[in-house]
Amino acid sequence: VTTLSNSRLNRSLVDGEPDLGLPITDRGLNYGDGLFETLLVRGGRPCQWPRHRRRLELGGRRLGLVLPPAELLAEEASLLTRGIADGVLKILITRGDGGRGYRPMPGAAPRRVLTLHPVPDYPAGWYREGVALRRCATPATHNPALAGIKHLNRLDSVLARAEWDDPAIAEGLMSGPDGALIGGTMTNLFLWDGSRLSTPAVDCCGIAGTVRELALEIASDLGISCAQERVSPTDLARARGLFLTNSVAGVWPVRQLEDHRYDVAQLPLDFIAGLHRAACTPEGTWP
Amino acid sequence: VTTLSNSRLNRSLVDGEPDLGLPITDRGLNYGDGLFETLLVRGGRPCQWPRHRRRLELGGRRLGLVLPPAELLAEEASLLTRGIADGVLKILITRGDGGRGYRPMPGAAPRRVLTLHPVPDYPAGWYREGVALRRCATPATHNPALAGIKHLNRLDSVLARAEWDDPAIAEGLMSGPDGALIGGTMTNLFLWDGSRLSTPAVDCCGIAGTVRELALEIASDLGISCAQERVSPTDLARARGLFLTNSVAGVWPVRQLEDHRYDVAQLPLDFIAGLHRAACTPEGTWP
Numbered sequence: 382v383t384t385l386s387n388s389r390l391n392r393s394l395v396d397g398e399p400d401l402g403l404p405i406t407d408r409g410l411n412y413g414d415g416l417f418e419t420l421l422v423r424g425g426r427p428c429q430w431p432r433h434r435r436r437l438e439l440g441g442r443r444l445g446l447v448l449p450p451a452e453l454l455a456e457e458a459s460l461l462t463r464g465i466a467d468g469v470l471k472i473l474i475t476r477g478d479g480g481r482g483y484r485p486m487p488g489a490a491p492r493r494v495l496t497l498h499p500v501p502d503y504p505a506g507w508y509r510e511g512v513a514l515r516r517c518a519t520p521a522t523h524n525p526a527l528a529g530i531k532h533l534n535r536l537d538s539v540l541a542r543a544e545w546d547d548p549a550i551a552e553g554l555m556s557g558p559d560g561a562l563i564g565g566t567m568t569n570l571f572l573w574d575g576s577r578l579s580t581p582a583v584d585c586c587g588i589a590g591t592v593r594e595l596a597l598e599i600a601s602d603l604g605i606s607c608a609q610e611r612v613s614p615t616d617l618a619r620a621r622g623l624f625l626t627n628s629v630a631g632v633w634p635v636r637q638l639e640d641h642r643y644d645v646a647q648l649p650l651d652f653i654a655g656l657h658r659a660a661c662t663p664e665g666t667w668p
Numbered sequence: 669v670t671t672l673s674n675s676r677l678n679r680s681l682v683d684g685e686p687d688l689g690l691p692i693t694d695r696g697l698n699y700g701d702g703l704f705e706t707l708l709v710r711g712g713r714p715c716q717w718p719r720h721r722r723r724l725e726l727g728g729r730r731l732g733l734v735l736p737p738a739e740l741l742a743e744e745a746s747l748l749t750r751g752i753a754d755g756v757l758k759i760l761i762t763r764g765d766g767g768r769g770y771r772p773m774p775g776a777a778p779r780r781v782l783t784l785h786p787v788p789d790y791p792a793g794w795y796r797e798g799v800a801l802r803r804c805a806t807p808a809t810h811n812p813a814l815a816g817i818k819h820l821n822r823l824d825s826v827l828a829r830a831e832w833d834d835p836a837i838a839e840g841l842m843s844g845p846d847g848a849l850i851g852g853t854m855t856n857l858f859l860w861d862g863s864r865l866s867t868p869a870v871d872c873c874g875i876a877g878t879v880r881e882l883a884l885e886i887a888s889d890l891g892i893s894c895a896q897e898r899v900s901p902t903d904l905a906r907a908r909g910l911f912l913t914n915s916v917a918g919v920w921p922v923r924q925l926e927d928h929r930y931d932v933a934q935l936p937l938d939f940i941a942g943l944h945r946a947a948c949t950p951e952g953t954w955p
Contacts, residue, residue: 395692400692403689405687405690406688407697409697410696410762410781411704411760411820412700413699413820413823417698444823444826444827445830473692475697481706482854484829494692520812520813521811523810523811524808524810524824524845526827527809527824527827532823533700535700536700536701536814536820537811537814538770539699539701539731539771539772540731542769542771542772543771546771558811585845
């Protein structure tokens with residue numbers, strides 16, 4: 382059992398074969414016509430695989446993209462992660478070939494690209510004392526037909542993430558074109574008012590994260606109200622506390638947003654610890 | 669001098685080398701992090717190359733992507749089209765490698781993919797009698813930071829184009845999330861009221877097409893007013909006539925939109941013929 386080095390991409394499978402390339406006719410390249418999932422592998426076992434698989438299936442239905450069987454993806458994931466303790470598995474599915482003309486070719490075989498990456502080494506203090514955030518100027522893309530799913534059209538997050546390079550800033554918050562908060566460039570946002578949670582709705586912009594979904598379920602199980610709603614900058618300023626979720630990072634409490642400081646001790650820390658544990662604990666095996 | 673067969677992709681250059689693939693770490697694949705141009709080659713010479721080059725440069729500035737020198741692209745285009753009379757040249761530029769993490773790596777070399785395709789064989793009647801259109805349900809993506817440029821996040825057009833397969837329907841019109849008309853899945857839209865032109869603004873959704881730009885310039889030269897503005901479904905129904913523009917197709921008059929018929933004879937046909945000619949006549953040579 383080994384740990385991946387941080388220096389390079391270590392392993393990949395393209396349509397089941399060890400490969401580092403794909404054809405320039407691929408629609409993923411030409412139009413961003415595809416989906417992806419990024420999930421944590423701990424002790425050689427997947428975290429939240431059924432949740433990632435379900436979101437992939439939802440994306441496939443929304444894009445009209447016939448996915449490879451989940452069993453095949455699991456089998457290949459198992460092959461790729463063999464002998465690896467901890468890593469980040471990225472599963473990327475494109476609509477296959479057809480690089481000229483937006484129209485998808487009926488019957489084109491989807492292409493699957495599985496890659497294994499090192500787990501990012503986030504500072505321990507980000508989990509204990511919380512993270513510092515900034516506000517991004519780049520708007521989140523608004524499209525009800527594309528919101529929620531994890532498709533390959535991610536230029537809004539790319540441009541937002543390019544706005545800063547200070548390593549002390551963990552994440553940037555993005556708003557939709559109407560000014561409503563959506564989430565971070567790679568995280569979902571939660572607000573705590575002292576008794577209830579809320580999180581931006583992702584029906585027009587943003588991605589329905591797997592840990593966001595897990596948070597909604599755990600909150601429901603515990604009888605904690607968590608609204609999915611429009612969140613304004615005023616709501617942010619009034620919140621008792623904030624936290625962010627991501628399938629690889631888990632949960633980050635927020636200690637600062639621009640000049641506004643939050644007291645992390647005011648957050649529901651038991652809930653956050655339980656959510657982080659649930660998100661980052663492996664369950665079951667691949668197939 | 670030969671004509672490209674319709675059966676397959678004939679020629680390509682990746683970073684200047686004859687190649688049919690690119691690395692799975694490419695950011696174009698992973699995030700749609702890049703730009704493209706599709707231009708007509710006639711008699712071995714480019715149509716509107718300076719206009720395509722300028723749009724690419726505008727896109728590069730908007731994405732913070734340092735483009736390869738225009739002279740290099742022209743040189744490779746010249747190499748790729750050598751001995752070819754007519755074709756469609758696609759120039760695709762990505763931000764290069766970096767497939768994990770939205771943040772662009774400073775100093776990463778952009779990747780260039782040039783491919784040559786056959787000219788689509790559109791029916792002659794589409795130019796003479798006009799085309800039939802439908803309305804698409806898929807909304808055009810709204811993002812002021814990404815509108816206008818020809819980036820690789822094109823899922824809205826893909827899903828809109830997947831809505832129909834009747835070959836008698838030439839194009840589908842798309843609206844923004846607010847219901848305002850934006851254009852076709854691969855064309856810009858113009859309305860004629862009998863004395864003035866108008867075309868949807870592309871500052872929030874859509875692409876600023878090269879033939880659209882040419883139309884605005886020719887109209888201005890001729891003293892014909894052409895507003896770039898919000899176009900509502902009512903404006904469409906009230907228009908005397910419509911036409912569509914595209915860098916490969918040139919100009920299509922519209923004879924029908926869903927059940928609404930337009931009299932193509934009411935359009936400014938001299939303007940349209942002149943615009944089509946200007947769009948599809950080669951000028952100069954590559955470098």
